[in-house]
Amino acid sequence: MADAKAQPQLVAADALDPPPRRNRLNFFELAYERIEAMLIDCQLRPGQQLTMQDLQDLTGFGRTPVHHAVSRLAADTLILVRPRHGLQIAPIDLARERMLLKLRRDLERFVARLAAERAGPTHRNQMLHMARLLRDKRNEMTLAAFNPLDRRIDQMILSAAGEPFLEHTLRPLHTIFRRIGHLYHSYIATPDNLHGTVDHHLALLNGIAASQVDRAVAAADELVDFVDQMFDGLEQRIDPSLLDSSIAPLLPR
Template identity: 80%
Template sequence: MAARKEKPKLAALDALEPPPRRNRLNFFELAYERIEAMLIDCTLKPGRLLTMQDLQDMTGFGRTPIHHAVNRLSADTLITIRPRHGLQIAPIDLARERVLLKLRRDLERFVARLAAERAGPMHRNQMLHMARLLRDRRESLTLAEFNGLDRRIDQMILSTAGEPFLEHTLRPLHTIFRRIGSIYHSHMPGQHSLDGTVDAHLALLNGIASSQPERAIAASDGLIAFVERMFDEMEETIDPSLLDSSVEPLLPH
């Protein structure tokens, strides 16, 4: 009888136990991804000033996950923490990010080679499936949908390369350039079509899936060249207020 009486107490104690740590870490990652997405689509405009509480209200996450995410994004140079003054979304400095593009080119070439050399049957099937998805949906893809697929492609390639250090290095670079791409396709005249970037990604996926390192590297270089052309056009014609919201716009958006 005594043993039967203890069971409800044990169940009650179990119910009071804090959730497993992995759940807490999931909240940290989800908060990071939510803010990262808002940076990319410029819901959080470059140059904007805000507070931790603003991010809590916008994302629905509590103080601890937001604090963790902001610290990571600060290390990624995407958010600047200003003690006693809150936060600032990093403005876009095209000259600085041209320099970072050179770093990204070298890293992406290394990743493309590793991925092509190490891709097994499962990886190749994933790449070919993603390539079919891009081809089938290219006419109807929205920019937000493409950015979601682009993120999955980056994760897929890094996973295939099998070197965790590369993910920590490349992920913030991917976010930086995805944000620039969003502004380019949203605001540059005549550049709403995603055909150019879709073609570049298809070439990269097919190069890795075919286990041809040199083909994969050439495709990676082609993708970086596409980004360089974006920079050329943006430097000539982009409204500076789109790169830094603290700048007075040249024309009403």
């Protein structure tokens, strides 16, 4: 009889509990992705000064998700927090970022190897599907369409590699070099140069999907080499004000 009486009390106690806030983490991640995308395509210009309220207005997210996203991006060295002076979008230092590309090379080789060794049938199917999509859209691919696909490719490969630590290490590097790619393709490259970007990603996806370690590692190296050559054009031809908006442009835009 004691058990029979206890059960309704337990149910009643449960009924008083507030429903779980299942969307909170989604808002955090969505705010991060939105601000990251604005960094990559330079809607948030390198060197730009702004406030937390500015980011709330630009993204449409509230204070807590935006604060969470800014904390992550500050840890990634993409946003600088200036006490009593607000926020600054980190200027682009081409020498520093070219040096960081050496770190990315070593990490990408390691990830490609792990992914080729560990990818299961689901990972391989996802990569082959993405490869078909890239091939089908290659001739009409725009930078705006490619960058979200590039993010998904990175997520697929990291998932196949199966080492969570690598995502935290590579995520900011991927963001840094997507921004470099945006500047290069927007101001330096000829329109058909996006074909090279697509082709290098195709080679990487196909190498991992085929479980061919040497082929995957070689494709990772060639992709980093492709990014490295972007710096030559940027160093010689980019207006410095596009790397740091606090610098006056050399020519009116």
